Structures are given as C-alpha cells and as structure tokens.
Amino acid sequence: MVEKEGKIWAIGGGKGGTGKSFVTSAMGTYIAGKGKRVILIDIDIGGANLHSFFGISRPKKSLTDFFEAGASLNKLAVKTGIDNMSLITGDIHSLASDNIKFTQKLKLFRHIMKLNKHYVIIDLGAGSHNNTIDTFLMADKKIVILEPEITSVENMYHFIKNALFRKLRMSLREYGFKDIVEQMWERREEYNIKSLRELMDCIRDNFSYVGDIIDKELSDFKLYLILNKIRSSDDILIGSSMKSILMKYLGVDTKFVGFVEYDDSVWRSMRERRPFMLNYSLSRSAKEVEVFTENLLKGKEIKLSRN
Amino acid sequence: MSRKNLKRYFEILEIDSGASLSEIRNAYIRLKRLYSTDSIVITPIADEFSKKRRLAVLQQIEEAYTKLNEELKDEHQKSTYFGKPGIASENVSEGEEGDSVSFSGDVLRQIREKRGIHLYEVALDTKIRVEILENIEHERFDALPQEVYLKGHVSNYARYLLLDPRKVADDYISRYKAWKADVKDKT
Numbered sequence: 001m002v003e004k005e006g007k008i009w010a011i012g013g014g015k016g017g018t019g020k021s022f023v024t025s026a027m028g029t030y031i032a033g034k035g036k037r038v039i040l041i042d043i044d045i046g047g048a049n050l051h052s053f054f055g056i057s058r059p060k061k062s063l064t065d066f067f068e069a070g071a072s073l074n075k076l077a078v079k080t081g082i083d084n085m086s087l088i089t090g091d092i093h094s095l096a097s098d099n100i101k102f103t104q105k106l107k108l109f110r111h112i113m114k115l116n117k118h119y120v121i122i123d124l125g126a127g128s129h130n131n132t133i134d135t136f137l138m139a140d141k142k143i144v145i146l147e148p149e150i151t152s153v154e155n156m157y158h159f160i161k162n163a164l165f166r167k168l169r170m171s172l173r174e175y176g177f178k179d180i181v182e183q184m185w186e187r188r189e190e191y192n193i194k195s196l197r198e199l200m201d202c203i204r205d206n207f208s209y210v211g212d213i214i215d216k217e218l219s220d221f222k223l224y225l226i227l228n229k230i231r232s233s234d235d236i237l238i239g240s241s242m243k244s245i246l247m248k249y250l251g252v253d254t255k256f257v258g259f260v261e262y263d264d265s266v267w268r269s270m271r272e273r274r275p276f277m278l279n280y281s282l283s284r285s286a287k288e289v290e291v292f293t294e295n296l297l298k299g300k301e302i303k304l305s306r307n
Numbered sequence: 308m309s310r311k312n313l314k315r316y317f318e319i320l321e322i323d324s325g326a327s328l329s330e331i332r333n334a335y336i337r338l339k340r341l342y343s344t345d346s347i348v349i350t351p352i353a354d355e356f357s358k359k360r361r362l363a364v365l366q367q368i369e370e371a372y373t374k375l376n377e378e379l380k381d382e383h384q385k386s387t388y389f390g391k392p393g394i395a396s397e398n399v400s401e402g403e404e405g406d407s408v409s410f411s412g413d414v415l416r417q418i419r420e421k422r423g424i425h426l427y428e429v430a431l432d433t434k435i436r437v438e439i440l441e442n443i444e445h446e447r448f449d450a451l452p453q454e455v456y457l458k459g460h461v462s463n464y465a466r467y468l469l470l471d472p473r474k475v476a477d478d479y480i481s482r483y484k485a486w487k488a489d490v491k492d493k494t
C-alpha cells in the first residue's frame with residue numbers, strides 16, 4: 001500500500017468559472033517554485049483548459065491514452081514551462097459519464113496515488129458528476145473554491161452535500177450496512193426527511209450503532225475553503241460564514257485557508273500567455289495565493305485580523 | 308466548569324480556547340448576526356436549514372457566550388480585584404481592602420485596554436458614541452450628558468466590560484456629583 005502523505009489535492013466546488021483552474025495553476029506554480037515536484041491533472045469534464053494558464057497548447061496525449069492504451073501517467077505528463085511542474089490532461093471522451101467504468105476509475109486513482117513523490121493537484125472542473133465527486137473523495141486534501149456570490153454558494157452546498165452523501169453511502173456499505181442510506185432516502189416521505197441533514201439525523205435515531213460510523217466519516221471529511229474574486233474586504237466574512245454553517249448545519253469541518261481578490265491581471269496574464277505567478281509575482285493577489293498555499297501545506301487556517 | 312465543557316463552548320464560538328474576552332465577544336456578535344439574519348450563505352439552504360434549527364444554533368451560541376463570560380469574569384475578578392497585583396488595585400483611592408475599588412474613568416480605561424478592546428468595539432455594541440465613551444474615560448464631566456443618561460451609559464459600558472454595572476455606575480456618579488458640587492461652589 002502506498003502511504004498517504006497528504007500530497008494529492010483536488011480542487012472543486014460546483015460552479016463554473018469560480019477560478020478552480022486559476023487557483024490550481026497558481027498554487028502549483030508556487031509550490032514548484034519552492035523546489036517541490038508538482039503534477040497538475042486536469043480532469044475538467046466540461047472542457048479542460050488548464051494548459052491555457054501556462055500559455056501552452058492543448059497536450060496531444062490525454063487520459064484517454066491511459067484508459068485505452070494503458071499508457072503510464074508519467075508518459076502523459078507534458079512540460080508546463082515551469083521547472084518541476086508538469087501537466088496531465090483529461091478529455092471529454094475519457095471522462096464523461098458512462099465511458100469510464102468503475103474499475104478503470106479505481107485504476108486511475110491507484111496510479112495517481114503512486115505519483116506520491118510529487119504534489120498532485122487535480123482540477124476537477126465544474127459540476128457534481130459522479131466521476132468528479134469520486135475523484136474529490138479520493139484526494140487527501142479536498143479543496144473548494146467559492147466566489148462571493150449567491151449562485152456559487154448554492155452550487156457549493158449542492159456539491160458538498162453530494163460528496164458527503166456519496167461518501168456516507170459508500171462507507172456504510174463497506175461496514176456491511178448495505179443500502180441503508182438508499183432505503184432511508186426512498187422512504188423519506190414516511191420518515192419526513194427533506195435534506196441530507198435530516199437523513200443523517202434519522203439514521204442516527206433509528207440505528208444508534210451506525211451513528212458512530214457517521215461521526216467518523218464526518219470527521220474524516222475535512223474541507224479546505226478558498227474564496228476567489230473578492231471585491232472588498234467585507235467579502236472575506238463570507239468565507240468564515242460558510243465555514244461556520246458547514247459545521248453547524250452539516251457537521252463538516254472546514255478550514256478557511258484564504259482568499260484572492262478580483263484582479264484583472266489574472267485574465268491579462270492568460271492573454272499574454274504567461275503564468276500569472278511569474279508575470280505578476282509582486283502583485284497583492286499573487287501574495288494572497290502564496291498565503292493560502294502555505295496554509296494548505298501546513299494545514300492551517302487564515303489568520304483574520306479584526307476590522 | 309469542567310475543561311471539557313469549556314472547550315466545547317469555545318468550539319461553538321469557533322475560537323481558540325485561549326481567546327481573549329474581546330475575541331469571545333467578537334465571535335459571539337458575528338455568529339449571532341450570521342444565524343439571525345438572511346444572507347447569501349443562508350438563503351440557498353433556507354428551506355432545509357429552518358428557522359427552528361437556526362434558533363437552536365443561536366441558543367447554543369448564547370449559552371456558550373454566557374457560560375464563558377461567567378467563567379472568565381470570575382477568573383478575572385479573582386485575579387484583578389481581590390488578588391494582589393491588578394490594574395484596579397493600583398488605583399484604589401481609599402480603603403484597605405481590595406473590593407473597595409473606585410471605578411474612575413481612568414480605571415475603566417485601564418480595564419478596557421488590558422482586555423485589548425477598542426473603543427469602537429464598545430461603541431458598536433453598546434450604541435454609545437465613541438466621543439461619549441472617551442469623555443467618560445477622561446472624566447470630561449462638562450462635556451457629558453445629564454446625570455440620568457450618564458448613569459445609563461456608564462452601566463452599559465460596565466456591563467460590556469463584565470463589571471458590576473451598579474457598583475461602577477454608583478462610583479462613577481459619585482465622582483461626577485463631587486465635581487458638580489465643586490463647580491457650584493466656585494460660581
């Protein structure tokens with residue numbers, strides 16, 4: 001068994017365009033700059049575009065070659081133009097809905113785990129597709145990107161609840177409580193269950209011995225929250241609020257690791273085909289990326305000074 | 308209070324267990340606002356995270372805050388007013404015992420500063436203007452409102468600092484009266 005060192009990170013969060021790819025690229029660049037080896041994996045089902053954050057063209061090889069031709073992940077990794085960091089691209093064909101079998105997915109995860117000499121940062125793309133969620137659940141660090149905007153909040157709740165639901169279902173099965181979640185959910189009218197929270201409460205009430213398992217799963221399910229595109233310091237509060245609600249409502253422990261302000265240099269550097277962290281290394285937003293990446297590396301939260 | 312309970316209360320307020328009184332207070336205010344008002348983080352789940360559930364959360368927050376305050380206030384008073392070294396004891400104007408502290412404006416200021424609380428925080432919560440608070444601390448009696456109002460302000464301020472509002476207000480107002488009598492004599 002490969003030992004987990006907390007080096008596989010997945011970036012998700014539900015809504016499109018919140019900055020998952022930007023954060024992945026910037027964070028990777030910073031870690032690589034510290035002399036660590038980094039592999040970025042782009043598994044965005046809706047359209048992989050991580051390469052464009054480095055001004056390189058779409059890699060010819062993709063995860064399709066892994067699934068169909070058995071190519072090793074190392075062979076698929078292309079240079080990003082940044083020392084110590086390479087990129088693997090997925091594509092719609094190999095990752096969309098049913099084209100990928102469960103066993104294949106497990107094989108991919110196994111191979112990703114073997115890359116553990118590197119920091120592996122996975123850009124999940126938008127949405128709450130099962131493949132997306134499963135990859136998210138596999139990661140050592142589950143990172144979500146939020147924009148201070150109601151649709152982003154809404155999609156994030158949806159994403160997190162989906163992930164948690166799937167995790168509970170899978171682990172209760174592993175413990176031999178086959179389909180307990182499904183059965184409860186199917187009889188939700190009868191039990192008056194309208195939400196994931198009520199489902200968890202109801203399972204706890206009816207099967208007290210399962211409560212411990214739920215608690216354990218909840219305590220393993222840790223999230224890291226990054227707020228992107230903030231436009232005023234007031235927006236930062238949304239990060240702390242989200243963290244609070246996730247704990248007090250769903251019981252999910254979330255570390256709010258940092259934020260990045262809205263900065264035109266982000267898209268400008270993409271147009272200039274230069275990596276943001278190199279092109280605008282002295283900008284405030286680049287410093288903000290450094291702060292939350294350090295927090296992620298150390299498992300720490302952002303220190304919010306008052307006012 | 309057991310350490311375990313204490314820890315749980317800090318957790319509910321989402322702060323480290325070494326937090327200062329002003330951090331506790333800030334966390335309390337922030338969380339209370341979060342769970343009692345609609346905002347973009349609540350609205351999307353408002354139908355499942357019902358008013359009733361939120362009320363339960365608010366009650367927990369309230370309880371944690373009250374209990375932590377009681378606990379820390381006891382600690383604070385033991386060390387400050389009845390123990391040897393303390394900010395207030397240096398300012399004891401008369402009397403031999405520690406509990407006959409006279410709460411002058413300056414003592415209030417020192418207590419506040421020791422707890423790392425800014426005047427604007429006091430103002431935010433007590434709804435007393437910063438200017439007035441400043442005048443209270445500097446005992447600029449001529450610039451302060453009439454006695455009845457002043458008494459109300461001073462008690463509120465004392466309550467914020469977790470001091471006995473009656474004792475503080477009585478002390479303070481007696482100083483105010485002395486000043487007033489003095490002014491009268493002169494004219």
Ligand SMILES: Nc1ncnc2c1ncn2[C@@H]1O[C@H](COP(=O)(O)OP(=O)(O)OP(=O)(O)O)[C@@H](O)[C@H]1O
Binds near residue numbers: 125266
């Ligand atoms: N902090 C920021 N300031 C300004 N623009 C930003 C910022 N972060 C991201 N952007 C811009 O927002 C757009 C979306 O960013 P990005 O592609 O990283 O989002 P995404 O979450 O990966 O989107 P998708 O879900 O489509 O994959 C891009 O044009 C990017 O340049």
Ligand SMILES: [Mg+2]
Binds near residue numbers: 020021049123126
């Ligand atoms: Mg993207």
